[in-house]
Amino acid sequence: MNAQITGESDELVGLSVIDSNDIEHVLDIRKKDGEITGHEQDGYPDDPSERTYSEGEHVSQARRYAKYYVDQETEHDTLPWDLDADQFEAVRQALRALSSEEIEKYFGDLLAQSLSHYADDPDVDIGDTSRPEVLPAEQIGGEDAVIYKQEIYLDDSGAIEAVSDIGMTYYVARGERKTVWRGDTPDRKPDARVELFPAPLVDPAPFRDYLVYNLRCQIRDCYLMMGLExxxxxxxxxHGQYRFTGKYDSFDIYPPYHDFNADIPGYTLEFRPDLPITWGELIGLVDSDGDQSLYDQIKNTLFSR
Incomplete structure (x- = not known):
């Protein structure tokens, strides 16, 4: 992807974007809010319904990249908060700095909500954890077919100032999903939002690392959705942002970046949670000649209090 600003008025910035297929897009972006007010290109059908999925995605990438380019090259804030990789990184660093007590303070309900899915799992010690929020009755696909979300707000110093209550995304019919939020949220745009599937993490420290890693994957998504490596x-x-997981899962234009086991050159799984023992001690628990699986050998250490 390449871009060049071609003109500017009191309200708009005009630019040319060359996408990864070498198709030129000519766009006008409104300075005050990043709204695209004009977009012309000759490489794909003008009617979105006539484009292939790949063609539509290249058009969308060009539009996202245009907002990013103007945001980076001018003083105008044209990038949506949920594609702002720099701001996500600031939140990621703020999360990494939290103590276990602070994780309990800000994300204790999210931890309990996630862990509550393992109440009947004999391998996971959830203690006296109870589920803070009842799952919606209209949800289909089983109890675990849910994604939990929580929005994060930083103060002027870059520390976490507030968080929202828990949001839930779930399916109500095939191909139709819904998101509901519990409680109140601050009256401003968040700086980031963590999105996670239930995980059998019982301690605040590895749960913090789970949230930090989710934001790292979301930053990856920000670049990929603009057509950038x-x-x-x-x-x-x-898993990063769930709205992009479907693209990775279903369409050939993207490899399955969300898949922990995917074989994508240059990409690796690097989730290394802060464990109650060292990695050396954990390796020492593993008997390669034993009859038990690796999971069975280490589960008591990972999932017990």
Whole structure:
């Protein structure tokens, strides 16, 4: 992807974007809110319904990249908060700095909600954890077919100031999903939002690392959705923003970046949670000649209090 600003008025920035198929897009972006007010290109059908999925995705990438380019090259804030990789990184660093007590303070309900899915799993010690929020009755696909979300707000110093209550995304019919939020949220745009599937993490420290890794994957998504290769630090495998997971899962234009086991050159799984023992001690628990699976050998250490 390449871009060049071609003109500017009091309200708009005009630019030319060359996408990864060498198709030129000519766009006008409104300075005050990043709205695209004009978009012309000759490489794909003008009617979105007549484009293939790949063609439609290239058009969308060009539009996202245009907003990113103007945001980076001018003083105008044209990038949506949920594609702002720099701001996500600031939140990621703020999350990494939290103590176990602070994780309990800000994300204790999210941890309990996630862990509550393992109440009947004999391998996971959930203690006296109860589920803070009842799952919606209209949800289909089983109890675990849910994604939990929580929005994060930073103060002027870059520390976490507030979080929202829990949001839930679930399916109500085939191909139709719904998101509901519990409680109140601050009256401003968030700086980031963590999105996670239930995980059998019982301690605040590894749960913090789970949230940090999710944001790392989301930063990867920000670049990929603009048609860019992410910086090396963000070439990781795992779930990021759920709205993009479907693209990775279903369409050939993208490899399955969300899949922990995917074989994508240059991309690796790098989730290494803070465990109650060292990695050396954990390796010492493993008997390669034993009859038990690796999971059975280490589960008591990972999933017990």
């Amino acid at each position: 992410p910086p090396e630090e963000y070439r990781v495998l795992g």
